[in-house]
Amino acid sequence: MKTFLILGAGTGGTMVANKMAQALDPQEWRILIVDKDENHYYQPGFLFIPFGIYSPSDVVKPKRNFLPPTVDVIFGEIELIEPDKNRVKLNGGRTINYDYLVVATGSHTRPDLLPGLVDGGGWRKNIFDFYTPDGATALGRFLKFWKGGRMVLNVAEMPIKCPVAPLEFLFLADWFFRERGIRDKVEITFATPLPGAFTKPRASAILGNMLAERGIRLETEYAIMEVDNTKQVIRSYDEREIPYDLFVTIPTNMGAEVIGASGMGDELNFVPVNKHTLQSVKWENVWLIGDASNAPASKAGSVAHFMLDVVIENILRHMEGLEPLPKFDGHANCFIESGNEKGVLIDFNYEVEPLPGMFPLPGFGPFSLLKESPANHWGKMMFKWIYWNVLLKGGEMPFESQMSMAGKWK
Amino acid sequence: MTVDLTQISFNEEGFMTDPHQWTKEIAEELAKQEGIETLTADHWKIIDFCRQVGLASGKAPTLRQITTGTGISTKDLFALYPKGPAKKVARIAGLGKPEGCV
Numbered sequence: 104m105k106t107f108l109i110l111g112a113g114t115g116g117t118m119v120a121n122k123m124a125q126a127l128d129p130q131e132w133r134i135l136i137v138d139k140d141e142n143h144y145y146q147p148g149f150l151f152i153p154f155g156i157y158s159p160s161d162v163v164k165p166k167r168n169f170l171p172p173t174v175d176v177i178f179g180e181i182e183l184i185e186p187d188k189n190r191v192k193l194n195g196g197r198t199i200n201y202d203y204l205v206v207a208t209g210s211h212t213r214p215d216l217l218p219g220l221v222d223g224g225g226w227r228k229n230i231f232d233f234y235t236p237d238g239a240t241a242l243g244r245f246l247k248f249w250k251g252g253r254m255v256l257n258v259a260e261m262p263i264k265c266p267v268a269p270l271e272f273l274f275l276a277d278w279f280f281r282e283r284g285i286r287d288k289v290e291i292t293f294a295t296p297l298p299g300a301f302t303k304p305r306a307s308a309i310l311g312n313m314l315a316e317r318g319i320r321l322e323t324e325y326a327i328m329e330v331d332n333t334k335q336v337i338r339s340y341d342e343r344e345i346p347y348d349l350f351v352t353i354p355t356n357m358g359a360e361v362i363g364a365s366g367m368g369d370e371l372n373f374v375p376v377n378k379h380t381l382q383s384v385k386w387e388n389v390w391l392i393g394d395a396s397n398a399p400a401s402k403a404g405s406v407a408h409f410m411l412d413v414v415i416e417n418i419l420r421h422m423e424g425l426e427p428l429p430k431f432d433g434h435a436n437c438f439i440e441s442g443n444e445k446g447v448l449i450d451f452n453y454e455v456e457p458l459p460g461m462f463p464l465p466g467f468g469p470f471s472l473l474k475e476s477p478a479n480h481w482g483k484m485m486f487k488w489i490y491w492n493v494l495l496k497g498g499e500m501p502f503e504s505q506m507s508m509a510g511k512w513k
Numbered sequence: 514m515t516v517d518l519t520q521i522s523f524n525e526e527g528f529m530t531d532p533h534q535w536t537k538e539i540a541e542e543l544a545k546q547e548g549i550e551t552l553t554a555d556h557w558k559i560i561d562f563c564r565q566v567g568l569a570s571g572k573a574p575t576l577r578q579i580t581t582g583t584g585i586s587t588k589d590l591f592a593l594y595p596k597g598p599a600k601k602v603a604r605i606a607g608l609g610k611p612e613g614c615v
Contacts (some may be wrong), residue, residue: 260577261575315560324596324597326576326591326597328587328588340587340591341591341595370577370581371577381564
């Protein structure tokens, strides 16, 4: 009996478990998946909790519901991965020897890395994150009764999971304060380490304009050094101070600590990967999906989904002694909520930046690329249902894994 | 000694387009343009590290890669290369502009 081991039962790991349960002969293979948390979170939904659009119960379901009955699920902490010995040690002494390993341990926020963020007295009082269910819920309680003031949103460091989420948060906040009739009492500033609103030039210009139209101030190339809870300012390394009454942080994102402890990661605990085949650059029976790798693609569920078919095909090829195919192109597809029941859609890959056009059908859509539309908002809202009912179980989606230029305008 | 920068190709943002044209003299000249009069041993330690990473990967290293790789703290890095150190060192080291990953 051979062992196919998956570490992490988030979006990527769950999809791989479902696909592999169909592809592998149960007489020959046992499939195991390990995760420390019994809950599966719909992470794109965290964004809506602070504004009362979703409640915490909308974004959580038991992980077991999304895994096939033939897969052995182990809930527990991983102590050490030893890829040179093809084995993984779990807390409590259990050791699993594997033939193939898929690392799907994701990325996580590290608020502890910024001085004054969690240890300065303001944490979860007037300093919040929204990348965790607890943080998003606490921020929701704060915003419900907030009468206004200076709100500052900061991205500590790139890369972050879902790089459009900060912009969505700003658009939704602007809308939320307007609806409550206090927009004139709130000053919104976005302090980002990037030179503009977003990473790619055309999208950055368009999204930057959308911030300006909403009266949101943009502070660029901002490398945050500390949070001064006494003076209520954030301070950058080049000594720019920004005063806040409400500070919302997107802390540094890192891969799982066990990746670092096992000597498998880069300076942020992300695992070096061949960005086209999704095979580890160091161990041929180790494969990557989702945020855990250092592939220079967005860290997002859509990207994990586009990686899925490539990684499965390549693992199956490898089992037959064939070379992996370099088919992953960095494809990402993100709905950006822009408030007022509208949204923007972007579709891009390693080579092609987000461009205007229609998606997925050229000229017809129904979604417009790089442009606000109500259809894009409904696409995003519908996506929660698709995520729970189709995507996690590895079901078919109505578009290809590789990005298409059809419908895009250069 | 002065260097003739007119023989070197730069992009519209002032970054060298061919890292192989780079010399130490060019670095000293570009450093002056960035407001750094003298490159000390600490400056060079960072430049050497960035050259090494940049030539191997084809990309200028990020701030965190520099601090992790050289053991120099972010604060000291900002003291040596005020304002945006990652961008400044990349330019002085003859590499492209560091990209914010998506």
